[in-house]
Amino acid sequence: MSFQDFGLMAELLRAIEEQQYTTPTPIQAQAIPAILAGGDIMAAAQTGTGKTAGFTLPLLQRLMVNRSDSSNRKVRALILAPTRELAAQVEQSVVTYGRHLPLKSMTIFGGVGMQPQVNKLRRGVDILVATPGRLMDHMQRGTVKLDGVEILVLDEADRMLDMGFIHDIKRIIKTMPRARQTLLFSATFSKEIGILAEEMLRSPTRIDVAPRNTAAETVNQSVYPVHQNDKRALLQHLVCTGKWEQVLVFARTKHGADRLAKQLDREGLTATAIHGNKSQGARTKALHEFKSNQVRILVATDIAARGLDIDHLPHVVNFDLPSVAEDYVHRIGRTGRAGRGGEAISLVSPEESKNLREIEKLLRKPITQLQAEGFEPSIVAHIKPAPQGRPGGGKPRGNPHGKRPANKSRGRNRANAGGGGGKPQPRRGR
Numbered sequence: 001m002s003f004q005d006f007g008l009m010a011e012l013l014r015a016i017e018e019q020q021y022t023t024p025t026p027i028q029a030q031a032i033p034a035i036l037a038g039g040d041i042m043a044a045a046q047t048g049t050g051k052t053a054g055f056t057l058p059l060l061q062r063l064m065v066n067r068s069d070s071s072n073r074k075v076r077a078l079i080l081a082p083t084r085e086l087a088a089q090v091e092q093s094v095v096t097y098g099r100h101l102p103l104k105s106m107t108i109f110g111g112v113g114m115q116p117q118v119n120k121l122r123r124g125v126d127i128l129v130a131t132p133g134r135l136m137d138h139m140q141r142g143t144v145k146l147d148g149v150e151i152l153v154l155d156e157a158d159r160m161l162d163m164g165f166i167h168d169i170k171r172i173i174k175t176m177p178r179a180r181q182t183l184l185f186s187a188t189f190s191k192e193i194g195i196l197a198e199e200m201l202r203s204p205t206r207i208d209v210a211p212r213n214t215a216a217e218t219v220n221q222s223v224y225p226v227h228q229n230d231k232r233a234l235l236q237h238l239v240c241t242g243k244w245e246q247v248l249v250f251a252r253t254k255h256g257a258d259r260l261a262k263q264l265d266r267e268g269l270t271a272t273a274i275h276g277n278k279s280q281g282a283r284t285k286a287l288h289e290f291k292s293n294q295v296r297i298l299v300a301t302d303i304a305a306r307g308l309d310i311d312h313l314p315h316v317v318n319f320d321l322p323s324v325a326e327d328y329v330h331r332i333g334r335t336g337r338a339g340r341g342g343e344a345i346s347l348v349s350p351e352e353s354k355n356l357r358e359i360e361k362l363l364r365k366p367i368t369q370l371q372a373e374g375f376e377p378s379i380v381a382h383i384k385p386a387p388q389g390r391p392g393g394g395k396p397r398g399n400p401h402g403k404r405p406a407n408k409s410r411g412r413n414r415a416n417a418g419g420g421g422g423k424p425q426p427r428r429g430r
C-alpha cells in the first residue's frame with residue numbers, strides 16, 4: 001500500500017514525499033481512508049505509531065475539499081491535546097503536511113502571553129491546535145469561537161481525562177456544531193473514555209493498531225528490584241556500564257525529578273529535568289538539549305513527558321513506578337518506536353511491589369526481573385518472580401521469596417564484577 005492509494009491531493013503527496021515517508025504505517029492505513037470518508041473514528045494508538053499524520057493528512061484534505069469562499073475565516077478544525085509540548089508538535093505536523101496548502105494554523109496553550117494569541121486568532125485561523133485549559137480562557141474572553149468547527153480531534157484523550165480536562169472538554173464541545181466529524185485518539189481505553197466516546201461520537205469506526213493496553217511488542221521490558229536509596233547509584237551504574245547515550249528517566253514528582261537530575265549532573269552524567277513547574281522556554285530548551293545529545297539523561301514527570309516527540313529513543317527508565325498502571329504503558333511507549341527495538345527498565349523498591357503487580361496485571365504478563373551485582377535488596381518477597389526461560393536467567397522455582405540470584409552471565413551486569421564490588425563507576429558525561 002502506498003500514500004497514492006488513498007487518493008490524497010498532489011500537495012499532500014508532495015509534502016509526504018518531502019518527509020521521505022514511503023509506506024503508510026498501520027494506523028495511517030486504517031485511519032486515512034476512514035477519515036476521508038467523513039465518518040467519526042475512535043482509534044487506539046500510542047505515540048510513535050504515526051497517528052499524527054494519520055489524522056492530519058485527511059483532515060487537511062477534507063478542509064480543502066469543503067472549502068468555501070467565505071471571507072469570514074472561522075476555525076474549521078480543532079485539535080485538542082493534553083500538553084503544550086504535544087500541541088506544539090501536532091501543529092508542527094499540520095504545518096509540515098500542509099506546507100503546500102493555503103490553510104492557516106496556530107497553537108494555543110498556557111504559560112505564554114494571551115495577547116499574541118488573541119492577535120493571531122483575530123487574523124483568522126483554519127486549524128487550531130489547543131490545550132483545553134487555555135482554549136477555555138479564550139472562549140470565556142470571547143476571543144475564539146468554535147461555531148464553525150467541521151472536524152474535532154481529541155488527541156491522547158485518555159491523558160486529557162487523567163489531567164482532569166473532562167469538564168473543559170464537555171464545555172468546549174457544547175459550543176460546536178453537532179454536525180461535525182469527530183476523531184478520538186487514545187493510547188488506552190478505560191471506562192471513562194468509553195463514556196466520553198458514547199457521548200461524542202456517531203457510529204465511529206474503531207481502529208486498534210496497538211493491542212489494547214498492551215505495551216509495544218518491540219520493547220524489551222525488565223525490572224530491577226532495588227532499595228529506594230540505592231536507585232540513583234543503580235541508575236548511574238546501568239547508564240555507565242551499558243554506555244547509554246540517551247536515556248529518558250521517569251520520576252513521580254517534580255521535586256524528585258529536579259533532585260535526581262541535579263544529583264546525576266553532579267556525578268558527571270549530563271542530565272536535565274522537565275516538568276510542569278518549568279517555564280515553557282525551559283522545557284523547550286531541555287527537550288532540545290536532550291534531542292541534540294547535549295544532555296544524556298532527561299528526567300521527566302509523566303505529565304511533562306506526555307507526547308514528547310522523541311524518535312527511536314533506545315532507553316526508558318522508570319526511576320519510580322507510576323501509581324497508575326496505565327501510565328507505565330505510556331511511558332514505555334517512548335521507546336521501541338517505528339518498529340525499532342527499545343529497552344524499558346523499571347527500578348522497583350519493595351514498597352512499590354503493589355504498583356508492579358498492577359502493571360503486570362494490565363500487561364497480562366510478568367516482567368522479567370534482573371539484578372545488578374551489589375544492588376540486590378534484601379527483601380523482595382512480594383515481587384512476583386519472572387517465568388522460566390525469559391532473559392535475565394535464574395530459576396524462580398523453589399524460591400519462596402521470589403528473589404532471583406544475580407545473573408553473572410549477563411554482560412551488562414558484569415562490567416563491575418571484576419573489582420568494583422558492584423559500585424557504580426560513572427564516567428564523565430560531558
Ligand code: AMP
Pocket residue numbers: 020021022023024025028046047048049050051052053309311338
Ligand atoms: P506520531 O506517532 O504521530 O508521533 O509519529 C511518530 C513519528 O513517525 C514521527 O516522527 C513521524 O514523522 C514519523 N512518521 C509518521 N508517519 C510515517 C511514515 N508513514 N513513515 C515513516 N515515518 C513516519
